[in-house]
Amino acid sequence: MRLLEEKIKNEGRVINDNVLKVDSFLNHQIDPQLMNEIGKEFARSFAADGITKIVTIESSGIAPAVMAGLYMNVPVIFARKRKSVTLTDYLLTASVHSFTKNETNELAIAGKYLNENDKVLIIDDFLANGEAALALVKMVKQANASVAGIGIVIEKAFQPGGRLLQEAGYRVESLVRIASLEGAKVHFVE
Amino acid sequence: MRLLEEKIKNEGRVINDNVLKVDSFLNHQIDPQLMNEIGKEFARSFAADGITKIVTIESSGIAPAVMAGLYMNVPVIFARKRKSVTLTDYLLTASVHSFTKNETNELAIAGKYLNENDKVLIIDDFLANGEAALALVKMVKQANASVAGIGIVIEKAFQPGGRLLQEAGYRVESLVRIASLEGAKVHFVE
Numbered sequence: 561m562r563l564l565e566e567k568i569k570n571e572g573r574v575i576n577d578n579v580l581k582v583d584s585f586l587n588h589q590i591d592p593q594l595m596n597e598i599g600k601e602f603a604r605s606f607a608a609d610g611i612t613k614i615v616t617i618e619s620s621g622i623a624p625a626v627m628a629g630l631y632m633n634v635p636v637i638f639a640r641k642r643k644s645v646t647l648t649d650y651l652l653t654a655s656v657h658s659f660t661k662n663e664t665n666e667l668a669i670a671g672k673y674l675n676e677n678d679k680v681l682i683i684d685d686f687l688a689n690g691e692a693a694l695a696l697v698k699m700v701k702q703a704n705a706s707v708a709g710i711g712i713v714i715e716k717a718f719q720p721g722g723r724l725l726q727e728a729g730y731r732v733e734s735l736v737r738i739a740s741l742e743g744a745k746v747h748f749v750e
Numbered sequence: 751m752r753l754l755e756e757k758i759k760n761e762g763r764v765i766n767d768n769v770l771k772v773d774s775f776l777n778h779q780i781d782p783q784l785m786n787e788i789g790k791e792f793a794r795s796f797a798a799d800g801i802t803k804i805v806t807i808e809s810s811g812i813a814p815a816v817m818a819g820l821y822m823n824v825p826v827i828f829a830r831k832r833k834s835v836t837l838t839d840y841l842l843t844a845s846v847h848s849f850t851k852n853e854t855n856e857l858a859i860a861g862k863y864l865n866e867n868d869k870v871l872i873i874d875d876f877l878a879n880g881e882a883a884l885a886l887v888k889m890v891k892q893a894n895a896s897v898a899g900i901g902i903v904i905e906k907a908f909q910p911g912g913r914l915l916q917e918a919g920y921r922v923e924s925l926v927r928i929a930s931l932e933g934a935k936v937h938f939v940e
Binding site for chain 2: 583584585588589590591592593595596618619622623626627629630633634635636637638640669670673
């Protein structure tokens with residue numbers, strides 16, 4: 561997605577060989593016009609898949625997921641990061657470790673919002689090691705719903721997440737794929 | 751906002767006299783079409799105010815704020831809830847206590863995203879005691895930016911937040927105002 565590549569080139573900050581910060585338009589400040597285009601792009605990619613629900617994770621997945629939901633005309637569910645499990649409702653759960661932040665979170669989705677008839681599109685802001693996407697896959701499967709695909713805004717293609725998800729049989733559509741962050745520069749996959 | 755009142759009547763769950771759950775379209779599952787209409791409504795209300803930025807809090811404020819940002823054509827910043835202050839960047843900060851969840855969070859916004867020329871619209875999902883909105887006001891003022899108004903999706907008008915904010919001189923626009931939750935029923939302000 562050309563518009564997104566330009567935005568990353570102009571505003572992304574390479575922190576080290578593994579970490580790209582895009583706080584000015586995705587992870588802290590959000591560019592709504594860009595999110596709107598991202599939503600349209602996901603809707604185009606998965607137009608033929610009969611998607612019934614979108615699932616993402618708070619907080620940075622919400623903006624792109626809601627825009628995709630708008631154009632696909634389906635509800636969006638965001639998995640909550642939780643400290644403790646105190647709710648009495650039936651919950652779908654998984655734990656996920658973020659290597660970037662070096663913290664483990666419990667994720668939860670209320671069971672009533674997914675069922676075996678759902679065809680789910682998983683959307684997330686970044687794909688690196690695949691931990692977050694695999695946790696969402698696990699929760700969708702707990703509900704006996706099916707995963708129709710995984711939509712990623714920015715894939716760090718030099719990390720193993722994309723390969724792992726594809727080897728597990730999931731279709732992954734990344735709007736941009738980064739080959740490396742070496743030399744404090746963003747190199748996109750050709 | 752009639753559409754939102756209908757949604758609350760049909761899907762809102764009154765937990766007790768103080769707590770209304772709207773997990774099916776705002777706080778966990780999100781209805782993107784409804785968020786789109788909410789965004790348009792906020793854009794209409796504040797069309798004459800020269801808004802340059804929208805500020806909200808993760809996670810439930812993000813969807814309505816991003817839709818408002820789309821129609822107002824301005825960036826959206828979401829304050830992050832933080833456990834600890836370890837970043838070295840200049841931060842705007844405030845602490846906020848949630849009575850519903852009985853927890854206190856530190857909020858942070860990177861200082862570089864707000865400056866003294868900004869006219870800020872604060873958006874949040876609920877207004878009850880006003881703690882969250884006042885914390886956002888405090889952060890906007892730390893940046894010497896001005897608060898042009900506060901847009902609320904659901905105001906619990908039987909709690910003091912709306913009055914407190916208005917007495918402090920802020921314009922509050924709530925899309926729906928709830929007079930009481932007594933008798934396990936939602937009574938709207940006429």
